[in-house]
Amino acid sequence: xxxIKPRTLSGFMELLPGKQTQFERLMSVLRDTYSSxxxxxxxxxxxxxxxxxxxxxxxxxxxxxxxxxxGDSDLALRFDLTVPLAKYVALHYNELTFPFRRYQISKVYRxxxxxxxxxxxxxxxxIDIIGDGKLDILNEAEIPAIIYxxxxxxxxxxFQIRVNNRKILTGFYAMLELAKKSGDIMRxxxxxxxxxxxxxxxxxxxxxxxxxxxxxxxxxxxAIRGTNAQVLSALExxxxxxxLFDLGLEELKAVTVNLAAFGVPEENFAVDLTIARGLDYYxxxxxxxxxxxxxxxxxxxxxxxxxxxxxxxxxxxxxGVGISIGxxxxxxxxxxxxxxxxNLPTAPCDALVLPMTADAACAISLAESLRSNGLKVQLYGxxxxxKQKMAYADKIGVPFAVLLGEDELAAGKCTVKNMQTGQQELxxxxxxxxxxxxxxxxxxxxxxxxx
Amino acid sequence: xxxIKPRTLSGFMELLPGKQTQFERLMSVLRDTYSSxxxxxxxxxxxxxxxxxxxxxxxxxxxxxxxxxxGDSDLALRFDLTVPLAKYVALHYNELTFPFRRYQISKVYRxxxxxxxxxxxxxxxxIDIIGDGKLDILNEAEIPAIIYxxxxxxxxxxFQIRVNNRKILTGFYAMLELAKKSGDIMRxxxxxxxxxxxxxxxxxxxxxxxxxxxxxxxxxxxAIRGTNAQVLSALExxxxxxxLFDLGLEELKAVTVNLAAFGVPEENFAVDLTIARGLDYYxxxxxxxxxxxxxxxxxxxxxxxxxxxxxxxxxxxxxGVGISIGxxxxxxxxxxxxxxxxNLPTAPCDALVLPMTADAACAISLAESLRSNGLKVQLYGxxxxxKQKMAYADKIGVPFAVLLGEDELAAGKCTVKNMQTGQQELxxxxxxxxxxxxxxxxxxxxxxxxx
Numbered sequence: 001x002x003x004i005k006p007r008t009l010s011g012f013m014e015l016l017p018g019k020q021t022q023f024e025r026l027m028s029v030l031r032d033t034y035s036s037x038x039x040x041x042x043x044x045x046x047x048x049x050x051x052x053x054x055x056x057x058x059x060x061x062x063x064x065x066x067x068x069x070x071g072d073s074d075l076a077l078r079f080d081l082t083v084p085l086a087k088y089v090a091l092h093y094n095e096l097t098f099p100f101r102r103y104q105i106s107k108v109y110r111x112x113x114x115x116x117x118x119x120x121x122x123x124x125x126x127i128d129i130i131g132d133g134k135l136d137i138l139n140e141a142e143i144p145a146i147i148y149x150x151x152x153x154x155x156x157x158x159f160q161i162r163v164n165n166r167k168i169l170t171g172f173y174a175m176l177e178l179a180k181k182s183g184d185i186m187r188x189x190x191x192x193x194x195x196x197x198x199x200x201x202x203x204x205x206x207x208x209x210x211x212x213x214x215x216x217x218x219x220x221x222x223a224i225r226g227t228n229a230q231v232l233s234a235l236e237x238x239x240x241x242x243x244l245f246d247l248g249l250e251e252l253k254a255v256t257v258n259l260a261a262f263g264v265p266e267e268n269f270a271v272d273l274t275i276a277r278g279l280d281y282y283x284x285x286x287x288x289x290x291x292x293x294x295x296x297x298x299x300x301x302x303x304x305x306x307x308x309x310x311x312x313x314x315x316x317x318x319x320g321v322g323i324s325i326g327x328x329x330x331x332x333x334x335x336x337x338x339x340x341x342x343n344l345p346t347a348p349c350d351a352l353v354l355p356m357t358a359d360a361a362c363a364i365s366l367a368e369s370l371r372s373n374g375l376k377v378q379l380y381g382x383x384x385x386x387k388q389k390m391a392y393a394d395k396i397g398v399p400f401a402v403l404l405g406e407d408e409l410a411a412g413k414c415t416v417k418n419m420q421t422g423q424q425e426l427x428x429x430x431x432x433x434x435x436x437x438x439x440x441x442x443x444x445x446x447x448x449x450x451x
Numbered sequence: 452x453x454x455i456k457p458r459t460l461s462g463f464m465e466l467l468p469g470k471q472t473q474f475e476r477l478m479s480v481l482r483d484t485y486s487s488x489x490x491x492x493x494x495x496x497x498x499x500x501x502x503x504x505x506x507x508x509x510x511x512x513x514x515x516x517x518x519x520x521x522g523d524s525d526l527a528l529r530f531d532l533t534v535p536l537a538k539y540v541a542l543h544y545n546e547l548t549f550p551f552r553r554y555q556i557s558k559v560y561r562x563x564x565x566x567x568x569x570x571x572x573x574x575x576x577x578i579d580i581i582g583d584g585k586l587d588i589l590n591e592a593e594i595p596a597i598i599y600x601x602x603x604x605x606x607x608x609x610f611q612i613r614v615n616n617r618k619i620l621t622g623f624y625a626m627l628e629l630a631k632k633s634g635d636i637m638r639x640x641x642x643x644x645x646x647x648x649x650x651x652x653x654x655x656x657x658x659x660x661x662x663x664x665x666x667x668x669x670x671x672x673x674a675i676r677g678t679n680a681q682v683l684s685a686l687e688x689x690x691x692x693x694x695l696f697d698l699g700l701e702e703l704k705a706v707t708v709n710l711a712a713f714g715v716p717e718e719n720f721a722v723d724l725t726i727a728r729g730l731d732y733y734x735x736x737x738x739x740x741x742x743x744x745x746x747x748x749x750x751x752x753x754x755x756x757x758x759x760x761x762x763x764x765x766x767x768x769x770x771g772v773g774i775s776i777g778x779x780x781x782x783x784x785x786x787x788x789x790x791x792x793x794n795l796p797t798a799p800c801d802a803l804v805l806p807m808t809a810d811a812a813c814a815i816s817l818a819e820s821l822r823s824n825g826l827k828v829q830l831y832g833x834x835x836x837x838k839q840k841m842a843y844a845d846k847i848g849v850p851f852a853v854l855l856g857e858d859e860l861a862a863g864k865c866t867v868k869n870m871q872t873g874q875q876e877l878x879x880x881x882x883x884x885x886x887x888x889x890x891x892x893x894x895x896x897x898x899x900x901x902x
Binding site for chain 2: 002003004005006007008009012013014015016017020021023024035036037038039040041042043044045046047048049051052055066067068069070071073075086087088090091092095096097099100101102107109111120121131134135136137138139142257258260261262263310311312313314315347348349352360361362364365368371375376377378379381382383392395396
């Protein structure tokens with residue numbers, strides 16, 4: 001038979017089993033957290049009509065998209081989960097109940113130039129709340145509470161959800177008679193972290209055509225820092241001059257106040273006037289999330305409030321608020337930096353049952369008994385020597401080996417071996433299940449380390 | 452703004468939230484069951500190099516495949532999960548530990564002619580156990596035990612896992628001096644259920660060129676029926692004439708005996724000599740699973756033992772055993788026939804918290820308290836009238852509404868309303884959580900009905 005050298009395409013993440021187990025743990029936290037807030041799981045096709053996917057058209061998206069013909073059809077792979085959501089809500093508008101809350105954790109595709117740490121197929125983990133005509137500000141406070149739960153679920157403490165409101169920015173620029181330039185200014189201010197205030201000022205003056213006074217006012221504004229109370233208090237100083245600004249300030253205050261009720265500690269949450277988000281469609285609260293010890297990673301969870309989800313597909317006002325986590329890239333970076341907790345077991349099972357006699361029936365029963373107690377159990381069925389069996393247990397990294405030899409069978413027991421400590425216990429199947437379960441539950445170590 | 456009429460491509464399943472919840476429940480049973488047997492989750496790219504995906508080449512597959520160029524690359528979407536598994540095992544051979552057990556529940560793509568109930572994008576839910584050079588027969592007994600657990604997990608009792616062994620068939624044909632024709636014969640016998648014994652005989656005589664005597668022997672053989680013990684006993688009558696047959700019979704006996712130890716009842720399992728599976732690469736035990744009250748659906752879970760997983764990619768003997776469930780089609784058929792239990796709640800949450808006062812903070816705390824007790828909770832934040840709030844609860848089909856008005860706030864309690872019975876209880880947040888949890892846990896109704 002001719003052999004074709006196997007390979008996986010570059011830019012496509014394909015993990016070994018241990019790493020995949022680590023990845024699944026993060027996925028599981030996301031699924032559980034999103035579900036616990038009553039978001040419905042959504043699963044849209046990976047392939048859509050290219051015309052529909054590109055309704056918004058143009059730009060980088062069109063260049064990166066995987067687009068192809070099949071028969072007469074002009075098809076494309078989704079490049080994010082927002083456009084398919086917009087299509088879904090427009091298409092099923094009459095069958096959905098609003099506010100419609102959905103989460104989707106799915107792969108998206110972008111044919112980017114291949115480079116280290118950039119992926120052409122990657123998971124996005126999104127939540128959105130869509131209103132029909134209106135959507136209460138309370139939803140804008142709930143979103144960062146969910147972000148908080150997700151990152152705490154990962155085991156992290158040192159992260160910060162940075163929140164701003166586009167109405168405040170737009171209103172402020174209107175005060176400076178810069179309403180028409182607000183888009184350009186926001187995109188420039190968004191770069192503050194990367195290029196610093198001097199370069200921002202230079203762009204504002206030279207490219208955006210601002211006066212020295214206007215630029216200084218903007219720099220003074222985005223330099224407002226302090227506790228959330230201090231920042232809000234400083235903003236009060238601008239109140240009463242512009243309606244949109246005042247509305248944005250009310251919204252920001254509502255979000256801040258309600259976050260406390262959601263149980264989000266002050267240290268994980270900051271009003272940050274430099275956050276604008278590049279995309280033009282955000283109209284209210286905007287979010288970015290940074291790992292405090294790893295600012296170089298950038299925002300790991302971003303999003304905001306928008307007024308018009310599906311204008312390309314339906315003549316209805318569908319405001320919403322949502323966030324997106326680029327899970328594949330986040331996982332890659334965490335792994336690269338050695339932040340995925342290596343002390344968590346990566347075996348696909350909690351216990352490996354090793355029969356030491358020819359009688360498989362007892363080993364099968366033992367394995368089934370452990371499973372019925374909630375354990376993940378692999379039965380090792382190969383005819384190998386004891387040493388090879390233990391080597392297998394070692395290699396797959398299983399936390400517990402359960403040995404069943406003549407002595408154990410005679411006593412109606414099994415030997416449970418802690419593979420890390422080497423400690424052995426002679427236990428009944430029920431005792432064994434309880435012993436292993438309690439050891440595993442005790443190991444509530446964080447998924448991600450902070451160092 | 453120009454409006455583009457939204458649509459979803461035909462042949463692509465896109466579910467409304469309630470149906471998606473039903474679908475997710477089946478997925479969750481599969482994930483939990485596969486995991487409980489120590490299978491590692493695997494996630495391979497949806498896009499592969501077309502040359503690699505088509506290494507085996509030819510036939511229907513090539514016509515149906517989604518294949519396209521991106522830059523210089525000749526790409527294709529996976530059409531099953533077996534070829535990507537073969538590639539994965541060959542590529543990572545040195546990094547894997549054998550036996551390697553993986554499950555994968557992922558979408559695959561086939562550009563079939565569009566017709567009702569046929570899908571171009573559909574989920575397959577596969578498990579495989581791959582050995583390096585050898586793989587013990589015990590694994591062939593474990594697979595049907597897992598199928599049993601999956602279908603019991605769906606809530607079904609009236610299903611049958613039909614098992615045969617290709618060595619028995621091949622050996623038997625060799626006894627009749629039909630070794631060279633065994634492939635053709637098996638493919639013909641495989642049609643027995645669909646076309647009946649007379650047509651099978653006709654094809655055997657006319658197309659396969661068998662003698663009357665040979666055809667009669669085959670029909671007599673595949674007519675062997677009865678309990679598993681009776682069938683095995685009838686097979687003993689053929690023993691001692693062909694080595695391969697004898698080996699197959701030993702294997703079939705081992706599978707049958709061990710299944711009892713795995714706790715699979717006799718009524719869910721049948722030795723069935725008519726099962727051959729069309730694919731040539733099966734070499735030992737083969738499986739099909741039918742819903743006894745719905746034979747028209749055909750096999751809902753099939754697979755078997757093979758000797759050579761990845762011969763196209765690596766010069767190693769990699770025997771394995773596996774099964775596949777076509778989840779999207781199964782779901783579609785169950786839904787069409789009204790077999791998805793309509794009594795299970797389809798709301799994305801267990802409880803909907805309805806604040807009846809302007810004070811959001813208490814409602815937020817209540818919702819968080821219910822969540823911390825393990826409930827899925829949506830907080831309804833819109834400023835609407837009581838009637839509209841209750842209409843929302845009705846529409847999303849939430850089992851419990853939790854009302855928080857002035858009276859409740861004053862008493863430090865909340866009103867829990869069972870949306871099905873209308874019954875209301877005034878409870879503390881802790882009592883409410885316990886009350887709702889116990890009501891939900893009591894509802895351990897089957898996911899799929901048997902009627």
